[in-house]
Amino acid sequence: MCYDNRMEYIESLTNSRVKQWVRLHHKKDRDRTGLFLVEGEHLIQEALKADAVETIITDTASPFEFGHVIKVTGGIMKKISDNVSEVHLIAVCRQRQLSPDNDMKRVLILDGVQDPGNMGTLIRTAVSFSFDAVYCSEDCCDLYNEKTIRSTQGAMFHIPVVRCDLHDLVSGLQKDGFTVIATALDASEPMEQILPEEHMAFILGNEGQGVHKELQMQADRRLRIEMNGFESLNVAVAGGIVMYRYRI
Amino acid sequence: MCYDNRMEYIESLTNSRVKQWVRLHHKKDRDRTGLFLVEGEHLIQEALKADAVETIITDTASPFEFGHVIKVTGGIMKKISDNVSEVHLIAVCRQRQLSPDNDMKRVLILDGVQDPGNMGTLIRTAVSFSFDAVYCSEDCCDLYNEKTIRSTQGAMFHIPVVRCDLHDLVSGLQKDGFTVIATALDASEPMEQILPEEHMAFILGNEGQGVHKELQMQADRRLRIEMNGFESLNVAVAGGIVMYRYRI
Known part of the structure; x- marks a missing residue:
């Protein structure tokens, strides 16, 4: 596999960004930062449609046309993920509340x-x-x-x-x-x-x-x-x- | 509190019956024994109505009119229970399949x-x-x-x-x-x-x-x-x- 030179790569489990991502499992930290995590291809696709994605994190390759991808190790993926089964794609998303329409029914x-x-x-x-x-x-x-x-x-x-x-x-x-x-x-x-x-x-x-x-x-x-x-x-x-x- | 003399009391975490009950969390052991566990007052009430209860296990007192109650310590309750919150009543139930009626609609x-x-x-x-x-x-x-x-x-x-x-x-x-x-x-x-x-x-x-x-x-x-x-x-x-x- 050949890596894009512009792509960030994180290998250390103690990297400060990794720690920040892990903390997003706590409501307090989500509230403070206005960010949250989304796992798996389908959910990330929906987040991208809504323009809510800030960063995509992966230990393989991102299938999405989205600029800000950070590549990490499998160990880091496991540390960030909430899931028991293997996850290869996580997106850091922005909490952005849609406004209710004036003509709701x-x-x-x-x-x-x-x-x-x-x-x-x-x-x-x-x-x-x-x-x-x-x-x-x-x-x-x-x-x-x-x-x-x-x-x-x-x-x-x-x-x-x-x-x-x-x-x-x-x-x-x-x-x-x-x-x-x-x-x-x-x-x-x-x-x-x-x-x-x-x-x-x-x-x-x-x-x-x-x-x-x-x-x-x-x-x-x-x-x-x-x-x-x-x-x-x-x-x-x-x-x-x-x-x-x-x-x- | 005064204990009924006929009531069994188990204190040891390594008691063989305690071990048997814990094993009922595995499908294999449920299939082998034809038994399963049910937690909490509401579910046990429903199991009693259906005459499916074999034994009630509690670390306090049983509110039910049911003969076969075994009293255990809080530690044993915790060991048997699947639940994160405190459980004071567990029933060992028999798997008994009801038969479909002839005039189903x-x-x-x-x-x-x-x-x-x-x-x-x-x-x-x-x-x-x-x-x-x-x-x-x-x-x-x-x-x-x-x-x-x-x-x-x-x-x-x-x-x-x-x-x-x-x-x-x-x-x-x-x-x-x-x-x-x-x-x-x-x-x-x-x-x-x-x-x-x-x-x-x-x-x-x-x-x-x-x-x-x-x-x-x-x-x-x-x-x-x-x-x-x-x-x-x-x-x-x-x-x-x-x-x-x-x-x-």
Whole structure:
């Protein structure tokens, strides 16, 4: 293999940049630097489309047309990677929040979703059903957690994900003409009775507790997914069923 | 606290029963013994309802009316538990496969679902929408994996989950009057066009590859979940959307 002369090469496990990259596994360091890591070809492809990549790190060769590539040893790759299986491509990405559009029609609101897998899957589903934005409460899990990123399958680069106070958000959406609908197991309105409208926002809740009672009361309607059996759905599955029904 | 005299008490980390329980984290040992472990009050409650519990292990007291309780030290609990957070109740359960009914109407078929979280969530959703059985290919992940069990939220105790050859299964179901429907991203029939029938079976595929082509062809119809955006759904979310639509 012949190396491009302009390509940086790092061999030392104690190199200061390597240490900085490893620290990006901690939320504190991601918050401080505004950076985060993304692993594997598919996710990096999505990050590149969104112009979010700062540096690509590899121990083989980069398949991308992207200028800033740093070549490292396999040992360094292993040290930086979060994954148990071998990873040959990691991108350092910039946290850049997309701005919600003025003419949004479908909004997803997450109230205390704690599991990174659920959070990522909900974002992925929101993009698949053309939702315009995802809002989440301060106590939702971190968007830049590796597990969340992996579960989004890259969808996080294509939709605004905004962390904010949900009570203010709901008031604002209601003023803007949105019908805000909270999901709840014991809600009186079965989903089939709630017809699609032009502007709708849906609140999904925490895995154990569901949507906070005050927020349920602040919503315009409360929706129940019809079930006969076990009466228990994973929040990402519930979100999928709701977003499919009200997709644009 | 006063101990029941009849209650066994184990203090030694090297006790042979403790070693046997720890080994149940390995599929090989679960297969050999026909036993598996379940952690936490909610899951044990579900296992008790299904009469699947052999022994309850605790370092505090058992809240259940169940005869065979073994008291152990906190150190032993930690050694047996798979969980990072503290666990005070573990049940050793018997693998007992429920038999599918003769008058089934809704069947879920899993073709190579690899992620324990997806597998468990699909079983949980199947029970919630009154499906009668879940069939899975030999290469689906293990039902008795801790993560699978946790994701079922106990639903696995209430529905037959059968591992078998899917080609034979599909032929058999078709003979029995089932319409067998494979899900596929590029399928020509959007879900809204496929009307509910009395006997339906749905095939969901592997996270990366989807349903095997031959199995898609063997099915009676191929179903596509309508999407405009990112064209990518997690398999448990796709399963939830399909099972909701065709629930009984």
